[in-house]
Amino acid sequence: MSSTRKAAAAATALPEGPRPRAGGGGASGTYSVLDFLTDGENDTAGRQLVQLFSGYLYTPVAVAIVELGILGRLAGKALTPEDIAKDAGTDPDATGRLLRAGMAVGLLSGDEDGRFRLSPAGERLGPDAGRLGEMAVLWLEPIREAMVGLAEHVRSGQQVDPAAPGGFWDYLGSHPGEAVKFARAMGYATSRLPGALDAAGYRPPAASRVVDVGGNRGTMLAWLLKALPDAAGVIVDRAEAMATAPDFLGAAGVQHRTELVPGSFFEEVPEGDLHLLSRVLHNWDDKSVRRIVANCAKAGRPGGSLVVVEYVLPAVPEPAAGHLMDVMMMVLYGGRERTLEQHRALIEPCGYALREEFPVGAVDGGQPPLRVLEFART
Numbered sequence: 001m002s003s004t005r006k007a008a009a010a011a012t013a014l015p016e017g018p019r020p021r022a023g024g025g026g027a028s029g030t031y032s033v034l035d036f037l038t039d040g041e042n043d044t045a046g047r048q049l050v051q052l053f054s055g056y057l058y059t060p061v062a063v064a065i066v067e068l069g070i071l072g073r074l075a076g077k078a079l080t081p082e083d084i085a086k087d088a089g090t091d092p093d094a095t096g097r098l099l100r101a102g103m104a105v106g107l108l109s110g111d112e113d114g115r116f117r118l119s120p121a122g123e124r125l126g127p128d129a130g131r132l133g134e135m136a137v138l139w140l141e142p143i144r145e146a147m148v149g150l151a152e153h154v155r156s157g158q159q160v161d162p163a164a165p166g167g168f169w170d171y172l173g174s175h176p177g178e179a180v181k182f183a184r185a186m187g188y189a190t191s192r193l194p195g196a197l198d199a200a201g202y203r204p205p206a207a208s209r210v211v212d213v214g215g216n217r218g219t220m221l222a223w224l225l226k227a228l229p230d231a232a233g234v235i236v237d238r239a240e241a242m243a244t245a246p247d248f249l250g251a252a253g254v255q256h257r258t259e260l261v262p263g264s265f266f267e268e269v270p271e272g273d274l275h276l277l278s279r280v281l282h283n284w285d286d287k288s289v290r291r292i293v294a295n296c297a298k299a300g301r302p303g304g305s306l307v308v309v310e311y312v313l314p315a316v317p318e319p320a321a322g323h324l325m326d327v328m329m330m331v332l333y334g335g336r337e338r339t340l341e342q343h344r345a346l347i348e349p350c351g352y353a354l355r356e357e358f359p360v361g362a363v364d365g366g367q368p369p370l371r372v373l374e375f376a377r378t
């Protein structure tokens with residue numbers, strides 16, 4: 001098996017979890033209601049298929065456990081369903097059933113005396129659903145609905161306009177609580193990038209004013225400002241997306257060097273000599289990408305740079321994570337993931353030339369999910 005195939009197979013495997021005290025269970029440590037349809041432990045293809053079709057059970061159980069704060073309540077202790085229900089204000093019987101389902105998905109384990117505790121995977125989620133638990137928020141209503149409509153979308157080829165009223169960004173605009181949760185999830189997803197880039201030896205280009213375009217809470221900007229200690233920073237984003245930026249930038253010690261500019265990158269982008277577009281372009285169709293990049297070029301000082309972070313697709317299709325992200329971009333935003341050449345074809349005519357391509361985030365020798373594309377202002 002090639003390294004990329006191995007990585008893809010690993011990505012479909014479900015996490016190791018505890019075995020129940022009695023009964024069967026899957027080879028992966030999680031349990032599927034469809035296990036009986038396989039031809040046993042050695043039926044690799046059958047086991048892969050039942051896992052694929054059990055997602056509708058696993059994800060909601062994990063999300064409910066995160067949303068109800070059960071991980072935090074179980075941090076460092078073992079509790080009964082009644083203890084948890086009393087503290088969380090939930091129904092005791094339903095809580096017990098959810099906790100037992102939590103064992104089946106590998107997040108919890110149970111003691112003989114009816115108490116539950118976190119499994120190693122449950123602990124990885126963090127006491128108050130910090131860290132990987134932030135990803136639970138991606139089970140947001142518009143994302144669920146969009147993904148459920150995938151087959152219909154492929155049949156009809158309908159185009160989604162994320163800027164249209166009722167689009168995804170509008171939804172976050174009218175649901176500030178969800179916008180904060182989305183910012184936390186995005187922030188967590190991006191927070192591993194700076195370390196991976198440092199480890200891979202990437203150094204950002206010199207700059208005195210860095211603009212994080214669609215920067216959200218400024219996860220990448222904080223890293224750039226630490227790498228460029230004399231630079232000032234700007235975030236331009238929708239107001240609700242920047243709600244957590246002051247706290248985050250304050251904790252990172254760069255708030256005094258950062259200006260927050262609420263607004264749309266389709267209207268105007270602040271002036272600077274380094275414009276960053278981190279996982280922004282994949283949200284948009286080609287026409288919108290040209291408008292965003294053209295606005296960056298217009299605001300770019302001579303000799304400046306544009307740094308793009310994306311799930312750059314392999315030129316020849318491979319089992320890469322970017323292809324999965326691509327279908328989500330299609331149904332949710334009308335956006336798309338692109339190959340290197342597709343990025344160049346859109347970006348270079350706006351006034352940039354590719355300077356460097358930097359792969360980042362490969363796990364176990366697999367396809368690196370993300371790439372940094374550094375362009376010079378021409």
Ligand SMILES: C[S@@+](CC[C@H](N)C(=O)[O-])C[C@H]1O[C@@H](n2cnc3c(N)ncnc32)[C@H](O)[C@@H]1O
Binds near residue numbers: 169187214265280
């Ligand atoms: C996928 S998130 C990426 C966030 C951040 N750059 C990162 O890498 O963590 C896309 C961002 O684009 C912002 N955005 C959407 N429409 C925008 C617009 N018209 N003008 C400025 N920002 C916008 C969203 O609010 C969101 O913060």
